[in-house]
Amino acid sequence: MKRLAVTLAVLAALAVARAEDGAPLYAQKCAVCHGKDGKGSPVGLKMGAKDLTATKLSEPEIAKVIESGRGKMTAFKGKLTDAQIESLAKYVKAGLK
Ligand code: HEC
Structure with missing residues (x-):
């Protein structure tokens, strides 16, 4: 039983870590x-990016x-x-939080 509790705690911690991965990835690939802030950089706005x-x-x-991808946005598959x-x-769905 104790081992099960430990396993669940580890899985929960991993799930949290995964969910938080969005922010650094966004800063790297999307900003x-x-x-x-998701509202569009000067470059992005020129391409027609909308407020995310x-x-x-x-x-x-x-x-x-x-x-x-869509319009001028790059596809990230691969x-x-x-x-x-x-x-x-x-x-993104959570409003970049
Ligand atoms: C090279 C510039 C560029 C990069 C990099 C980029 N986007 Fe975009 N994105 C755009 C543009 C331009 C549009 C508008 C496309 C259209 O509808 O014509 C767009 C549209 C979107 C939309 C649709 C919004 C809506 O309401 O229709 C989402 C969601 C989105 N981007 C998310 C992302 C995410 C997440 C990343 C990072 C993985 C990213 N984009 C990287 C330029 C970019």
């Missing part, structure tokens, strides 16, 4: 165009845009793992 904090897309739709794309979609 160039979308800005640190105001997106109406669902989490799976956001994941799809990240994977396949550059990010599925888990990373998922964390980013969660992070």
